[in-house]
Amino acid sequence: MLVITDPQKMRKYCASISRKGLSIGFVPTMGALHEGHLELVKAAKKRSDVVIVSIFVNPIQFGPKEDFKKYPRDIKKDAALLKKEKVDVLFNPSVEDMIPKDLLSYVEVGKMGDVLCGTSRPGHFRGVATIVAKFFNIIRPDTAFFGAKDFQQQAIIRKMVKDLDMGVEIVTVATVREKSGLAKSSRNAYLSAEQRAQAPALYASLLLAKRMIAAGEKSASKIIVAIKKNILSRTDFVVDYVSIVDSETFEEKKTIKRPVLIAVAAYLGKTRLIDNILV
């Protein structure tokens, strides 16, 4: 596995690959890799001649009071995992190279970035869209792979690619869950044993919503109240949002008309967890 840190070297390498007529599959990550990431890598391996994985903890997608500094980093362990998956290139650039102090240009994604996670994380999706645009411009992949756990993220990247004619195919890969139902997340590492025991309630709340809809419930607000009252209030979770929205535009639904996205974000202590389900 080649490890490249210099963006200019990465650009040259990718240009030479494309000139040979080989396809590039790209998996952007912030490291702290888990099985969810490895599923993205496997999907990329299946569909691409050359697979590039980036590890970059992107400062511009963290708010000033968020966990940028303490976000888990273990590049050796991550590199070993990627090597085992036969990844071709690990791209691991520096913050200085990717986000210079005089950076002025950003990709804005409009109202899609202002709802759901955007409400409590202002500027987050601008930071995500901007760094992904930069990676796409350096690597010029044929296909890029995102996880369904970050549903709003993949939808925004899809929209950005379409709006700005980026010509990258976006593939969304299903969320990988523990046996308990808890979605795999790098931030699960923050949880205490007690919190970890409670964390599956997040997915349980989505399954409750699914059962209610299957049983004919049409009122979004009734489902949201049920989730909060019957599941999350019985744990230490502090709800950020429970939302039922159109899965493409993220507009709030008052009446259930499938397909809908049910998305939830909640804090266990200082750890913010998210999950979602398409019904």
Add this chain to the structure above:
Amino acid sequence: MLVITDPQKMRKYCASISRKGLSIGFVPTMGALHEGHLELVKAAKKRSDVVIVSIFVNPIQFGPKEDFKKYPRDIKKDAALLKKEKVDVLFNPSVEDMIPKDLLSYVEVGKMGDVLCGTSRPGHFRGVATIVAKFFNIIRPDTAFFGAKDFQQQAIIRKMVKDLDMGVEIVTVATVREKSGLAKSSRNAYLSAEQRAQAPALYASLLLAKRMIAAGEKSASKIIVAIKKNILSRTDFVVDYVSIVDSETFEEKKTIKRPVLIAVAAYLGKTRLIDNILV
């Protein structure tokens, strides 16, 4: 000369050119071509294997009270001029294809877009940056050519390319002027005979600034007052701004320390003209 209107056809054509190892030079225009544009084409011909010129009157760079509807359009005349210059491809997409109604993603250029022309044209440079990013993503040129008359525009595009790692070389071509000194501009077509006789005062005001600086004047405000008082107030020009700024950051200069950009925008009737000089 090939004429392409479909962005997907344009993308495929450009990809096939790049795969052959040929370089692409790109000249984005809004049509109503004059000698200034043709100088861009000539520069592109010198440096590129294949030259692509776009003609697209971009609605998102016009304010609601600006001249989008009446902006001069003469595609037949323009196409004949480009053919004569041996341009390889004219890319002439529709507004519907380039700016669909559900467009949400934009490229923002921060404070560089909020000064000079950005003050009286809010959102203008966001519209310029976004459409140029879209063209760059479709065409993936090696080099793109911009005129120095729109100095702020080329500086912002340069910054966007650097910030977002677009990998396009930006070449700025000197302003083409009439014998009177008036900068060639598509908007000169709006001027009456009387206004046209007064229009060279804009460049004359820049030459006055240049002479004052050569003579040792260090005060930006004195130069600006002199321009307004001794030249522009003797015409029908209504000044939008006269500014002396850093040529890269566009920060206002109080004291002249070369190199500086002296930029002016003023209205003759409803027609807004701009000009600038690097001293």
